[in-house]
Amino acid sequence: MKDSKEISENEKWQAVISCIDSYDGLFFYGVKTTGIFCRPSCRAKPPIRENTVFFDRPAAAIKAGFRPCKKCRPDQVVFQPDLDLVKKAKEFLDTNYNQSIDSKYIIKELGVSINHLARLFKQHTGFTITEYLAKVRVDKAIELLGLSDEKIIDIAYMTGFKSLSNFYKCFKALTRCTPNAYKKGRGD
Ligand SMILES: [Zn+2]
Secondary structure: OOOHHHOOHHHHHHHHHOOOHHHEOOEEEEEOOOOEEEOOOOOOOOOOHHHEEEEOOHHHHHHOOOEEOOOOOHHHOOOHHHHHHHHHHHHHHHHHOOOOOOHHHHHHHHOOOHHHHHHHHHHHHOOOHHHHHHHHHHHHHHHHHHHOOOOHHHHHHHOOOOOHHHHHHHHHHHHOOOHHHHHHOOOO
């Protein structure tokens, strides 16, 4: 996926005058004479090149004193790099669930501020990072309880839980049964 920094000013300008909607969410443009900013795809009258300024995010345009266009509502666009970051974070949690994951580790691996990521993650997945991680871990535990003959305590540690009590708490919250009951339910 393209980052706004990888798109040249010339390419941005072409996207604006041709109203190309595949650039929506990648950058925004403001028109100095009207004080309004738009998505690249906006059908508003094309601006003059020297009156046009480009922004990476709606917040940057607003900060620079531009108002969002009422036709194309650039302030409601989902910013693609944000989605990419959430996807990356999910993949990271999906594959590293068995590690001890704290905010320091996430910052080191993903190179973002934890508050920024936490907000985006909740906004786009509906889960907090902690909730999501618990869900991934419990899903893995269910798989192991169903397939292996490992002890419950071993499964708890294998799936990244730091204590048996936390494992029980999360398991029960998500499945409404205990790991023991679940294992018994296998019928062997
Ligand atoms: Zn517009």
